[in-house]
Amino acid sequence: MHRACTGETRASGARGAGERKCCAVCVDNEKSHVSSGGLKTSAEKDDSPGAQNLRTIIHETDTSLDLVKKSLCVLVQHGTCVFSSGRKGPGSPTEYQTCSNWILRILRYPRYIYAAKTLYGDTGELIIEELLQRGHMTLSSTVKTVADRLTQNMEEGHSMDYGEVSNTFSKLVETHFLQRCPPPPRAGTKDSSTPATPATPATPATPASTAVPTPESFPDCYKIPHVTLAGRGKRQLSAEDGEDQRNAKKPKLDSQTHGDEGIYWQVNFERFHLHFRDQAIVTAVANKLDQTSSEIVRTMLRMSEVTTSPTAACTKPLSANEIFRSLPGSYNISRPILDQYLTLLVDDPMEFVGKAGESGGGMYVVNLHKALANLARATIESVVQERFGSRSARIFRLLLRKRHLEQKQVEDFAMVPAKEAKDMLYTLLSQNLVQLQEVPKTPDYAPSRTFYLYTVNQLPTARMLLQNCYKTVANLIERRLFETKESKRLLEKSQRIEAILASLQAGGAEPEQLTEVEEMITTTEKQQLEALRLHINKLDSAENQVDETIFLLESYVISTATSTS
């Protein structure tokens, strides 16, 4: 069902090592090399849970004070680093801590942008892209930037109205895809006896608190401020030379304020994750059953978007009547047929939909956690299948269903010859996908008098595969950086040639000059460049797809954590 990346994975070390490496490389890539240095220090400390103060960071990373400050600012701006007042009391220095979750989400940015595009069109796409690029922004600056960008792409004479962009922004906030940034904690500047300001009722005033308030603990989280914003997007004149470029990058010092200073918005990643989870469930149903069933499930999920909490195991029960009324108009199925579909969904062994009662024509729920568990199981099974072959996969699935089996039983149930079954089991065992459980007959665990049962535990296996995925992504990024570095000279040359060509064409040169410039790159170099481009595209694409697997496995692991806690 889902493609599992079967790239080379080395034996995993300590728990989280893959994640840490992945974090460091991601930030290195996107933010800066300096930031990644500071990040590594603040993330890799083993004794404390990762919180460091400024002096320690400077000492560990050996970079200058100013660069460290600058990079910490950047990290805080993007939300990857949080600061809190020191643990030792109000006088101690502020401590900085990174959230590795946020960093790993960098991998998923294209997916967020694409989701916004499918839901809210180009405007939504650009809003999310701008917010992701800058961490957090005010409503007014977002609207202006997006309107300008949209105007760039429109034809001459048309421009984008601020009002339209604001509308889309409000819609995004209504559906909770965007949220306000929580106000920063007062980091040791005021003494702890000052009462919290009225705007932040949940801010802990004492430095001893450890919990960072979530954005949703503030009541104004999804309230749009009253903003006076009227106008249209401005079209940027194409930059004539480097000087204009530099000026354009400067922040426009607008003398007008719009009434929403200090109110910053950020992307609500959790909401996007819920959206992706729903998408995954709907696709799974479509693959397993048919399009109509998937539409029914999609309707049910859409109806429960606002009523279900993010950590709920099932949606709220919906009656068949409600579902019938909310089905999209294009699906003209009659009521009895809908009932049949629902019965089919309930009876399906994947248990996506469950029946919760009989009132209202039958009350149905979508089993979210079960669906996630099934999707994770399918992922793991496909990993085994692609790495070890279909017979090993059969043994694996058998063990998943039957829990504990002896060697002999495995051979019998799987209908695989003894020798091969043994081989396969040992291979799976050496890769830690299958475990051996002892059941002694006598208290002295004598080997001749003990049962040795093979077993598979889904959750630890999922965790292990998740760590492997992180390592895979780290490897992919490293390889891409290596390839880019190898061909740096070539890339620079081609960029220069392109710049020359562009300026020539803008200046209106003759075709002979253009061909002359183009010939400055030899054909072998062109081939090399083409091969390089292909490799990098492949590596990037692979990153995206491994990230899909990461998302599934992560959601599954998190869902089990919440349901057991």
Place this chain on the structure above:
Amino acid sequence: MTLHSNTQGGSTQLNCALKQTEGSGSRPCSIQLLIRFDPVRSGVMAGRGRGRRAMTFSVDAVGISRGESLPPSMQQPTPVFPVMEHKPLPLAVGEEAEYLLALKQEFRGAMKSLPCFIQPAAARRDVERYSDKYHSSELTDSLVEWTPDWRRVPRELRVHVRKAHRDGVSVSVSDRVQSGQKKKLMKEKEVLLKLETLEKKEEQASSEDEGEEKKKKKEEEEEEPEEEEYDEEEFEEETDYIMSYFDNGEEFGGDSEDNMDEAVY
């Protein structure tokens, strides 16, 4: 057949590597058998002392029958890139995958051009050149362009930007001694305009009041664009040459395609 077992003093793992003795027929088999068992009890220890030939666990339970040859032992570490028997599936292709790819690459490119992307200091060239000190100020323009909202950031991270500074990197406000020294350095080189702004910054540094600082910083930022136009070519670093004098020909070819090479008679 011999069985080697090593127990780690009471610990829970017993690794048995089943080896094949020399001389017995070898069957090509490329996997090494690793069997892990949970707590080892006296049975195994006794077996080790007593008889080397007997297997210490019931062979049937694990599934190896007697007379069967075991795979050859490993002579060297596993290769770094072993040959894969099962090749991975091809990557998904399609409109969505391509669009996601394009988004990713555009995002990366956009991030690199944003002011928040901190470039590491450019690598030193092979030989230090005289023009370096006039070039370095150009690169650092991006550093001054972006400032976060200082209210959201702890106070110790606040830096004040001094554009006229030699290094181009912002100087911490809290370090008054340093700023004093550097101020003397700058005074020698600056035009009157810069002296005035510097005095304002001095006042800023002395007053700890946040509100004033922010206001003056805003003024300072507003002045900067005007300053820059004025200073651009000639007054930067007080040389007598325009900045393009220090170009070392690396950017040649970018804009001189219009027959300037031919001598004009």
